[in-house]
Amino acid sequence: MKIPEILLFEVEHAPGNLAQVLQLVGNAGLTVENLEAVARTSTHTQWELTIEIDETAQHDLCERIDQLPSARMLGRSDRVFDRHRGGKIRTVSKVQLTSQQVLRDIYTPGVARVCLAIQKDPVKAKEYTNIPNTVAVVTNGTAILGLGDIGAVAGMPVMEGKAALFDAYADLSGVPILIEDKDPQVIIDTVAAIAPSFGAIQLEDISAPTCFEIEKALIEKLNIPVLHDDQHGTAVVALAALITATRQVGRDLKKSRVGQIGLGAAGIGISRLLLEYGVEGVIGTDLNQDAMAQLESLGGQRASLGELMAQADIVISTTGVKGLIKPEMVREGQVILALTNPDPEIEPEVALQSGAAFAADGKSVNNVLGFPGLFRGAIDAGVVKFTDAMLIAASECLAGLTPSGALTPDPLDRSVHDAVANAVREAAEQGL
Numbered sequence: 107m108k109i110p111e112i113l114l115f116e117v118e119h120a121p122g123n124l125a126q127v128l129q130l131v132g133n134a135g136l137t138v139e140n141l142e143a144v145a146r147t148s149t150h151t152q153w154e155l156t157i158e159i160d161e162t163a164q165h166d167l168c169e170r171i172d173q174l175p176s177a178r179m180l181g182r183s184d185r186v187f188d189r190h191r192g193g194k195i196r197t198v199s200k201v202q203l204t205s206q207q208v209l210r211d212i213y214t215p216g217v218a219r220v221c222l223a224i225q226k227d228p229v230k231a232k233e234y235t236n237i238p239n240t241v242a243v244v245t246n247g248t249a250i251l252g253l254g255d256i257g258a259v260a261g262m263p264v265m266e267g268k269a270a271l272f273d274a275y276a277d278l279s280g281v282p283i284l285i286e287d288k289d290p291q292v293i294i295d296t297v298a299a300i301a302p303s304f305g306a307i308q309l310e311d312i313s314a315p316t317c318f319e320i321e322k323a324l325i326e327k328l329n330i331p332v333l334h335d336d337q338h339g340t341a342v343v344a345l346a347a348l349i350t351a352t353r354q355v356g357r358d359l360k361k362s363r364v365g366q367i368g369l370g371a372a373g374i375g376i377s378r379l380l381l382e383y384g385v386e387g388v389i390g391t392d393l394n395q396d397a398m399a400q401l402e403s404l405g406g407q408r409a410s411l412g413e414l415m416a417q418a419d420i421v422i423s424t425t426g427v428k429g430l431i432k433p434e435m436v437r438e439g440q441v442i443l444a445l446t447n448p449d450p451e452i453e454p455e456v457a458l459q460s461g462a463a464f465a466a467d468g469k470s471v472n473n474v475l476g477f478p479g480l481f482r483g484a485i486d487a488g489v490v491k492f493t494d495a496m497l498i499a500a501s502e503c504l505a506g507l508t509p510s511g512a513l514t515p516d517p518l519d520r521s522v523h524d525a526v527a528n529a530v531r532e533a534a535e536q537g538l
């Protein structure tokens with residue numbers, strides 16, 4: 107993984123002084139990602155220089171800059187950590203507290219009348235609170251990205267990230283809920299107890315097999331939509347990418363042989379949706395025999411890693427194991443989705459060089475394209491459950507919006523999320 111490191115230094119005004127610093131960067135074999143003047147005095151300019159370095163690489167650039175007669179280092183930092191300092195989200199008021207009157211209306215005494223109105227008619231909570239637009243992002247930290255069981259608090263940066271995306275792409279308030287417990291019953295009971303605060307529940311980064319039990323129990327127990335993002339959000343985007351890839355190479359997805367490496371939450375979520383969509387040949391492998399039995403119970407078949415790589419037209423990996431797929435394992439013309447984050451089972455460039463027709467990693471085929479619109483659509487439709495038809499509608503919508511040559515649309519394009527939300531709402535309203 108590359109780290110964006112920011113170097114802050116000042117350079118005396120004189121032609122060539124900044125060039126000397128840039129020469130040092132070049133000599134160190136590093137590339138400049140960004141260079142910005144952040145302050146200027148009569149004698150000096152302060153520069154913020156961003157370089158990309160390998161996670162494990164060392165450099166003595168700062169010492170070298172300091173040794174230049176015309177430059178002085180002022181600081182260095184990691185841009186990613188800078189963006190997380192203080193957290194990424196907060197709750198903000200929609201109301202401007204501009205007078206005593208506003209204070210009395212939105213707080214005591216006015217608020218009491220609204221409380222009593224809701225007590226009398228609980229449906230009014232939908233109208234007079236933000237509950238319908240608030241989504242719990244629940245984790246117990248057992249499968250944080252591909253980092254494994256690192257605990258719920260360590261997973262908070264991911265949960266805050268999901269909440270930031272809910273805000274940006276679906277106008278929903280995501281509230282991280284960290285439960286430091288692996289007992290599925292504790293999670294079920296905790297979420298059920300706090301569910302009245304929310305319009306929907308997103309389960310996140312909870313490992314298999316407990317994620318299946320937790321999701322099933324909460325769907326049965328609650329009258330709001332519950333969705334395990336790693337299963338179904340991922341499945342929606344993976345299916346979209348496969349619809350696109352097979353269309354572009356003129357192959358029939360339903361007749362293709364799909365091989366899945368890793369049958370945990372994401373893997374099983376993907377197999378389930380592919381089989382539901384009508385893909386006939388899903389084969390899968392996992393270190394865990396129970397996971398393979400679960401694939402068989404859905405209608406797939408087990409295979410060894412070697413068999414899978416030899417037979418599959420499409421390979422999807424969700425193992426959490428960086429570099430698991432070796433270049434020599436890739437067959438000519440295969441479509442490879444190596445979805446493990448933060449580092450994939452095979453880098454897409456390497457897979458393409460090894461003969462793959464299409465290759466993508468978990469940054470581009472990512473559930474960010476699915477979950478905001480899925481939740482917005484379900485909430486807007488007022489349904490209490492996600493159906494496969496809603497998931498498939500989201501996949502088809504994403505595939506329809508994908509520009510030619512790409513596997514997925516641009517996640518930064520808000521209109522993509524709005525379109526997914528509409529497609530999901532329509533499918534829900536048709537009772538599909």
Ligand SMILES: NC(=O)c1ccc[n+]([C@@H]2O[C@H](COP(=O)([O-])OP(=O)(O)OC[C@H]3O[C@@H](n4cnc5c(N)ncnc54)[C@H](O)[C@@H]3O)[C@@H](O)[C@H]2O)c1
Pocket residue numbers: 249250251252253311312313314335336337340367368369370371372373391392393394397423424425426427430445446447448467468469471472473474
């Ligand atoms: N791109 C995305 O949008 C997206 C979404 C969800 C998950 N993921 C990634 O998928 C990975 C798995 O997440 P999860 O929630 O399914 O975790 P999980 O713990 O539920 O499942 C991982 C599965 O991989 C299996 N596995 C591990 N090593 C293996 C190997 N060498 N060969 C075969 N199987 C192996 C495990 O036995 C387990 O069944 C993570 O790295 C995560 O980042 C990506």
Ligand SMILES: O=C(O)C[C@H](O)C(=O)O
Pocket residue numbers: 250251252264311335336446447468472473474
């Ligand atoms: O968080 C992501 O980037 C995608 C996914 O939910 C994951 O667990 O990897």
Ligand SMILES: [Mg+2]
Pocket residue numbers: 251310311335336
């Ligand atoms: Mg996740």
